[in-house]
Amino acid sequence: MSHPQNYQPGSGQPAVYQIRLKGHLGHQWAEWFGGLRITQEDEDTLLTGEIADQAALYGLLKKVRDLGLPLLAVVCLGFDQIEESDNL
DSSP, X not given: OOOOTTOOTTSSXXXXXXXXXXXXXXXXXXXXXXXXXXXXXTTEEEEEEEEOSHHHHHHHHHXXXXXXXXXXXXXXXXXXXXXXXXXX
């Protein structure tokens, strides 16, 4: 994964994240997850979109925990992906 030189995780900059969960969530959960895009891949659910900062990320992870779905991965795609995620 490559990031622009000025990208620093945890710097308070918005970034695009992909969160992988075991199991399926319907699209009706998108609003509850702050408008993240919900897609299915095999037996997993992917939540993808811009997250404002680390505090917002932890808030989303708390929601995942509250649902009881196993968290498989959290990947920061970087802030250079924000424009691309808007077109998804």
